[in-house]
Amino acid sequence: MSLELTVPVPRLTVITLGVSDMCASIAFYDALGFSRRLKATGEAVAFYDTGGPVLALFPWDQLAADACLPDDPRPAAFRGTTLAWNCRTREEVDAVLAFALSKGARLLKAGCATDYGGYCGYFADPDGHVWEAVVAPGIEVGEDRRVHLAE
Known part of the structure; x- marks a missing residue:
């Protein structure tokens, strides 16, 4: 008897961050401008x-x-993991870093040129989760806010 395995379609749907203080973290991510859903x-x-x-x-x-x-x-x-906030320009990277800092983030690395022709900087949220603000060749951010990768 042979069991045929169905191969599921791979997808990344949710990134869950463990946080120490839900109120503080909710306030931080609200302040960054992300749209909270399922508020119930x-x-x-x-x-x-x-x-x-x-x-x-x-x-x-x-x-x-x-x-x-x-x-x-x-x-x-x-922890060996970063979250990325892809941007359209170097100026947008700097603006994201300044904005995150104004909302309580901690600067890890100021915006600077990368060896691959991009530009990036890093900040940490209240629990130390690392975010990269970056503009990189071959990665574009569309009007739909989604990342579009070159072939």
């Missing part, structure tokens, strides 16, 4: 429309428990 969830979980995959915020300890991982110790250092 209150502070239990927060969902944001990003123009692509959904960004979700969930209490760190509950997220760890849900994934069957220990809540402690929490990594204090870089």
